[in-house]
Amino acid sequence: MHTLTVNLADRSYPILIGSGLLKQQGALDAYLPSDDVLVVSNESIAPLYLHGLTELLGDRRVATAILADGEQHKTLATLESVLNRLVAAGFNRDCTVIGLGGGVVGDVAGLAAGVYQRGVNFIQVPTTLLAQVDSSVGGKTAVNHPQGKNLIGVFHQPSCVLADTQTLDSLPDRELAAGLAEVVKYGLIMDAEFFDWLEANADKLIARDAESLELAIRKSCATKAAVVAADEREQGQRALLNLGHTFGHAIERCLGYGEWLHGEAVAAGMCMAAGLSERIGWLEAGSAARIAAVLASMGLPVQPPAIDAKALYQAMTLDKKVIAGEIRLVLLKGIGEAIVTADYPEAELRTELDASLAAA
Ligand code: NAD
Ligand code: GLY
Numbered sequence: 001m002h003t004l005t006v007n008l009a010d011r012s013y014p015i016l017i018g019s020g021l022l023k024q025q026g027a028l029d030a031y032l033p034s035d036d037v038l039v040v041s042n043e044s045i046a047p048l049y050l051h052g053l054t055e056l057l058g059d060r061r062v063a064t065a066i067l068a069d070g071e072q073h074k075t076l077a078t079l080e081s082v083l084n085r086l087v088a089a090g091f092n093r094d095c096t097v098i099g100l101g102g103g104v105v106g107d108v109a110g111l112a113a114g115v116y117q118r119g120v121n122f123i124q125v126p127t128t129l130l131a132q133v134d135s136s137v138g139g140k141t142a143v144n145h146p147q148g149k150n151l152i153g154v155f156h157q158p159s160c161v162l163a164d165t166q167t168l169d170s171l172p173d174r175e176l177a178a179g180l181a182e183v184v185k186y187g188l189i190m191d192a193e194f195f196d197w198l199e200a201n202a203d204k205l206i207a208r209d210a211e212s213l214e215l216a217i218r219k220s221c222a223t224k225a226a227v228v229a230a231d232e233r234e235q236g237q238r239a240l241l242n243l244g245h246t247f248g249h250a251i252e253r254c255l256g257y258g259e260w261l262h263g264e265a266v267a268a269g270m271c272m273a274a275g276l277s278e279r280i281g282w283l284e285a286g287s288a289a290r291i292a293a294v295l296a297s298m299g300l301p302v303q304p305p306a307i308d309a310k311a312l313y314q315a316m317t318l319d320k321k322v323i324a325g326e327i328r329l330v331l332l333k334g335i336g337e338a339i340v341t342a343d344y345p346e347a348e349l350r351t352e353l354d355a356s357l358a359a360a
Contacts (some may be wrong), residue, residue: 002214004221006137006157007229013159015137015221019210021164022052022125028098035060035123036095036199040109042067045101045127048170053100053125060200063089067105069258071349074104074144076152082112093130096121096159101242102128102175103135103262107153110141114156124158127167128135129179129213130263133186133220136161138228148318149249149257155233166322173206177299180205181244183216184294185270186223189240192336194219199290202297222356239340243330244270247304250315254307269301276352277332287335295299306360309353 001018021027037060041050046066054062065085067078086095097120099109106124124136129211142153168176183205189194197219198205204212224241231238247269252260276287292302304312321328326342327349333339 004218004225005052006225008157008232008252011021011157015156015161015163015225016122017132017163017165017217017221019164019166019214020164022056022167023047025056026127026163028032028056028123028160029286031121031123032057032060032096034094034096036063036089037061037081037093037098038063038065038089038091038095039098039100040065040067040082040105040112041100042069042105044069045105048124049100049127049167053098059159063091070102071144074108074142076143076145077106079111079143082108083116086112091120093117095121096123098123098125099136100125100127102126102131106131106135107140107150110139110156110158111153112141114141114154115155115211119156122156122158122206123290124161126161126163129168129176129217130182131179132163132165132168132217133179134182135217136163137221137224138238139232146345149252155354157232161221163217165210165217168208168213173299174261176208177206180216180262180298181263181267181270181300182296183220184291185243185266186220188270188274188291188332188335189223189243189330189338191219193225193335194223195294195335199294202294206242206298207271224327231289239328240330240338242275242321242340243338244268245317246316246321246327246329247272249319250312251304251307253315253318254311255305259306260301264301267298268302268304270304271295272304272352272356273330274332275356276329276344276349279348279352280331283334287332291335303360304356307357309350309357311352312357313350 050178097113098105126136139157142150147153248265
């Protein structure tokens with residue numbers, strides 16, 4: 001087992017990474033202040049891993065909230081159903097909420113833990129690659145509003161993240177690839193050496209080579225932990241984690257949520273961010289093609305779907321990073337060096353959108 005730490009003074013917490021951790025008796029004991037535990041999971045994941053987790057919890061009083069599967073259930077109504085389970089179980093402020101699942105379950109469980117009795121203990125047990133490298137770390141929790149994704153949420157850090165890499169064995173290939181998009185993101189924003197390694201090892205990752213996957217998870221979590229420790233509330237550096245997301249969210253919005261997976265839209269979005277960065281002379285010629293080649297080798301889309309350029313641009317103006325009407329983007333100054341900026345010619349952005357969509 002490898003342990004990383006998210007350094008947040010008296011709210012610091014470990015990220016435990018390893019194969020078979022859900023079978024390691026006592027693994028969570030140090031992070032449970034009382035015997036009252038609510039496990040939040042979903043109807044697809046619970047049959048696979050809930051039994052193992054409850055074994056780990058031993059004789060504690062364990063209640064469960066099993067959600068319907070899917071992003072469309074990341075709603076206030078679902079949050080209310082989880083809070084109702086906590087009330088019905090009679091749990092107090094010393095209880096623990098555990099999220100067992102992907103980013104959807106983790107975000108809902110975390111928000112429930114963040115607001116129940118003004119905040120109770122929370123543990124993340126992520127079971128998708130995306131959740132193990134991104135959403136389980138850093139304390140962002142949310143549900144969606146009909147008008148937009150993740151509009152209702154709080155920052156609420158977990159007391160522990162337990163990532164059992166064996167759970168990825170049952171993850172569909174498409175979901176694994178979507179998680180790899182976020183892994184590539186870490187290389188692109190601040191670790192050129194890691195990007196080189198991903199380029200050389202993409203085939204092993206896609207083939208689920210256990211050692212390579214675990215290394216990719218460790219490197220990704222180390223970067224995320226460092227960024228969160230430096231900028232917990234996204235006042236600056238944390239926004240770099242949104243590379244490709246302004247384009248990607250716009251693709252998701254234009255296509256309809258769920259048509260493309262989030263990681264797929266981010267992959268195409270990172271290619272557009274790289275294309276624009278190269279177009280304005282920040283990124284060495286050929287780098288955008290190199291980035292697209294790595295993502296394509298992981299089975300990810302490297303062009304947006306065939307949608308209208310004006311609609312895509314319009315959707316980008318709804319991004320949370322927009323300030324005073326200016327679309328702030330995460331762009332690349334090099335592989336391994338990203339900045340958040342509105343300082344690019346708008347005409348070049350429109351040209352990049354047109355060029356990418358023409359190739360779609
Ligand atoms: P997800 O939670 O919908 O999981 C993807 C699918 O895989 C689901 O059908 C799920 O039931 C299934 N699944 C999960 N684990 C499995 C396993 N081990 N075996 C088989 N099937 C399994 O999607 P996701 O990609 O994990 O997360 C996406 C969500 O995460 C989005 O809502 C996004 O907004 C959120 N997110 C949050 C943060 C954050 O910092 N809080 C960061 C990134 C993304
Ligand atoms: N996934 C982006 C963040 O946690 O800030």
